[in-house]
Amino acid sequence: MAESERANDLRQTFNLKPFFQRASEAEDRLSRLEAALASKKDTGNEENLKMISELQSKLEDANAQLISEREKSQKLAEENAKLQYRIHHLVRALKETHHEQ
Template sequence: MGGRRKSEKERLSRLEAACLASNKDAGNDDFSKIVTELQSKLEDTKAEQLSELQKVSVDIQKLSLENAKLQYRITHLVRALKERDCNLEA
């Protein structure tokens, strides 16, 4: 009877190992799907970030140009005020 129990125990061990291996493979498939989804989301986020960076770059260029124009106007307005003050003093 001891031999029968041993063989039964070995058979149960093999079945348990096979079941665990099967579950592990299913877990690996789930893990692979999650990794693939995360990689896809990461690529989408990178693309969105690049798009936003390009928009910000264009905005910065526009603002820099506007700033230069305003500084030019300020310089000429200050010069005109100084000339007017000089003319009033004379």
């Protein structure tokens, strides 16, 4: 019985050999695909990081420009207030001189 069991085991082993070979080949293909996918992810991540860096740089430039424009606007508003004050006093002085005549 032991010999017939061994013979049966050997036949089953030989019958399973093609399946093991195909499974091994599938595992190899899967490993290559995973490696290719990982390298694409790395490339994609590098591109994304580059794009994020560029966008951050543009945002910083825009913020700096916004601050500069706000400062200019504030200076113009102050100058406008001074001019309005001068106009008010000039108009009042003109009215006073006109009433005196």
